[in-house]
Amino acid sequence: MRIAVTGASGKLGSVVTARLRDDGHSVIALDTTGERGAGFTRIDLTDYGQVVDAFSSIDDRHDGLDAVVHLAASPAGGIMPDSATFHHNIAATFNVFQAARRSGISTIVYASSETVLGIPFETPPPYIPLDEEYDTRPESMYSVVKHLEEELAKKLVRWDPELSVSALRFSNVMHVSDYAAFPSYDADPASRRWNLWGYIDARDGAQAVARALEARIPGFEAYVIANADTVMSRSSASLVDAVFPGVEVRRELGEHETLLSIDKARRMLGYEPEHSWRDHARPSPE
Template sequence: MRIAVTGASGKLGRAVVERLRASGNAVHALDVVGERGPGFTRVDFTDYGQTVDALFGIDDRHDGLDAVVHLAAAPAGGILPDSQTFHNNMSATFNVFQGARRAGIKTIVYASSETVLGIPFETPPPYIPLDEEYDTRPESIYSVTKHLEEQLAQKLVRWDPELSIAALRFSNVMDVADYAPFPSFDAGAGIRKWNLWGYIDARDGAQAVERALKLARPGFEAYIIAAADTVMSRSSASLAAEVFPSATITRELGEHETLLSIEKARRVLGFEPEHSWRDHA
């Protein structure tokens, strides 16, 4: 496939580019920052003209695409002022979605976020493990933007029955170098309760992207993408009981099972995490 990856210089973007190229795809790395090199083009996705131009074709790079992986965004709240977070992320996503449609690209996989589930869970989740059946409950401007991006995607696929958009609700993306502090989280159950003690190894995030590209069924689907385990040494059941006693536990939990359910991604995409922080502890 001929695939453009926006946000290709980011933590997840680098892993996605590496995996897709290793699988034999022609990958075009696009980002507002990054070093000049083969297959890389600097694009400001808040500029519609640049975005459309880059998706239609780039001299010495490509003359058309089969799919777009959209990862370009401020990756969390607080990095920019709230207004800039909204305008940057919403504009970039609209520009990529609309530009892809204008260019005749029918397959889009993009980074939504676990934050739409209610992070930082000051209001306890109604049940655990939390899954895609639970309605979105954004609690920040960053999360509101992710919610609105999903709403936009749902409307676009309704207008175009051939269009496929997969929203991957990534948990906190980690590289191996990020695992060193994980044992310190055991000092208190509340330290990482803000996202139900979840994370995702960037390499497994890239796996999810590749699987979503291969499936690419017309319509919109959202998937929670998290590691199979939590960031904690304690059992998942004990964490849920202590921190969220009012939440209904819907089934027996594995010892360190993720409380951000990945059952839909497993069932539909064939996603199966291959990496754990415990392998590097």
């Protein structure tokens, strides 16, 4: 396929771009910064004219696209004031969705966020493992935008039954270079309670994107995308007992099983994490 990837130079986007090219796709890399050549085009996604133009054609790069992977955003709260986070991220996502529709592109895979699940869980989660079956619970302006993006996608697919929009609720994105710090988390389990000790290896995040593009399920679907394990050495059950003692645990937990359920992504996309920090990090000293 010919695929545009927004945020192609980012922590996840660079890995996604490489994965899709390795899979044999032609990738147009769109971002505010990046290396010239290799299909990179600089773009301001808050400018609708630039987005619809880039999706329609770019000189000798392409004359039409089959799909869009939208990963670009201000990636967390606090980087900009709340008002700027809201206006920037919602404008960019609206422009991507609308420009794709206007350009005849019916396959969109984009980065939603684990934050819509209720992070940082100052109000305890409704149950564990968390899944996609309860309403979103945004607790920050960044997360409010992610909620609104999902709502926008739901309405667009109602208007256009051929449209396929996959919202990937990525957990905390990690590279191998990040894993050296993981053993230190054991000293204070509360330091990572904010996202139920979850993470996503960028390579497995890229796998999820590739699977969603291949599946191209009509309509809107949201998927929690995390690794199969937690960031902790201690057991998942002991973490829940210690930090969220009153929360319902809906099934027996594996030793290090993620508390962000990836069952739906496994079932509908064939997603299966292939990497773990445990394969790279040294154990903490006794």
